[in-house]
Amino acid sequence: MMSNIIDGKQVSLEIRDSLTEEVKKLQKQDIQPGLAVVIVGSDPASQTYVRAKAKACNNIGIYSEVYELPEEITEQQLLEKIDELNSDMRIHGILVQLPLPKDINEQAVIERISADKDVDGFHILNAGKLLVGQDSYLPCTPAGCIELIKRTGETLEGKHVVVIGRSNIVGKPVALLSLYENATVTICHSRTQNLAEIVKQGDIVIAAVGRPKMITADMVKDGAIVIDVGINRVDGKLVGDVDFEQVKDKASFITPVPGGVGPMTITMLLQNTIVACKKSV
Numbered sequence: 001m002m003s004n005i006i007d008g009k010q011v012s013l014e015i016r017d018s019l020t021e022e023v024k025k026l027q028k029q030d031i032q033p034g035l036a037v038v039i040v041g042s043d044p045a046s047q048t049y050v051r052a053k054a055k056a057c058n059n060i061g062i063y064s065e066v067y068e069l070p071e072e073i074t075e076q077q078l079l080e081k082i083d084e085l086n087s088d089m090r091i092h093g094i095l096v097q098l099p100l101p102k103d104i105n106e107q108a109v110i111e112r113i114s115a116d117k118d119v120d121g122f123h124i125l126n127a128g129k130l131l132v133g134q135d136s137y138l139p140c141t142p143a144g145c146i147e148l149i150k151r152t153g154e155t156l157e158g159k160h161v162v163v164i165g166r167s168n169i170v171g172k173p174v175a176l177l178s179l180y181e182n183a184t185v186t187i188c189h190s191r192t193q194n195l196a197e198i199v200k201q202g203d204i205v206i207a208a209v210g211r212p213k214m215i216t217a218d219m220v221k222d223g224a225i226v227i228d229v230g231i232n233r234v235d236g237k238l239v240g241d242v243d244f245e246q247v248k249d250k251a252s253f254i255t256p257v258p259g260g261v262g263p264m265t266i267t268m269l270l271q272n273t274i275v276a277c278k279k280s281v
């Protein structure tokens with residue numbers, strides 16, 4: 001039997017190969033896409049992600065700058081840095097690594113990024129465009145989830161997609177993207193009654209709650225596609241929101257953690273940065 005485990009790293013490599021070709025084409029016209037990554041403080045996980053983003057840029061020929069700002073920086077200073085990057089011609093995409101220190105207003109910082117450079121797709125204008133179905137930068141993790149589902153060869157059309165989690169970064173946008181693929185969508189959350197019964201109706205289950213192994217085999221329909229967005233650290237090990245070992249025998253396809261959705265988040269960021277660059281010329 002062919003493996004039913006979706007290899008997010010492999011899919012990422014395939015997409016990054018074609019992105020590399022696109023960057024080469026741009027370079028022939030003396031154009032190079034540029035990304036600025038801003039990180040505040042020294043959270044080790046955030047540092048890992050930022051390093052991974054810079055390295056991924058470097059690998060495919062995107063110019064990148066990383067700004068490591070101290071924990072004590074004021075919101076005003078951070079906003080000034082963003083203003084500077086907004087008017088920097090070499091920079092087509094700007095992202096501020098989240099979470100930010102608690103004294104800084106995250107939404108105010110995101111809103112300061114020019115919507116044209118908002119390659120995370122978190123700016124209110126891009127979120128609003130997504131809601132009404134206009135062309136916008138898609139948030140990277142949700143876009144990565146949809147791409148992984150499509151690459152199984154299955155379609156979302158007419159399927160029941162059950163999303164667990166309602167964050168602005170994953171749950172809500174992935175529900176909208178599923179809707180635009182003509183899926184029937186249910187969003188579950190911490191107040192949902194009969195969660196297990198609802199998840200069991202899902203032809204496609206997308207778990208984005210941040211609770212280790214909360215989706216167990218008894219909750220999953222035979223043959224469902226299971227996409228695990230969770231990244232939980234338990235005793236120094238990464239585990240998803242899905243009990244992978246149990247659920248993999250029931251699912252038609254399933255993403256592992258690590259090596260599933262995570263790498264796709266960065267791949268979609270690269271793609272958005274190239275799009276931002278092309279739009280600017």
Ligand SMILES: Nc1nc2c(c(=O)[nH]1)N[C@@H](CN(C=O)c1ccc(C(=O)N[C@@H](CCC(=O)O)C(=O)O)cc1)CN2
Nearest residue numbers: 049095096097098099120140258259260261262263265
């Ligand atoms: N400004 C943003 N902040 C955050 C985002 C985001 O998209 N934009 N998403 C997450 C963190 N994140 C990217 O920033 C991210 C998380 C995980 C991975 C990843 O590749 N994970 C690997 C495992 C890596 C590890 O060992 O820790 C995997 O799942 O295989 C990439 C990006 C929150 N903040």
Ligand SMILES: [Mg+2]
Nearest residue numbers: 139140141265
């Ligand atoms: Mg993301």
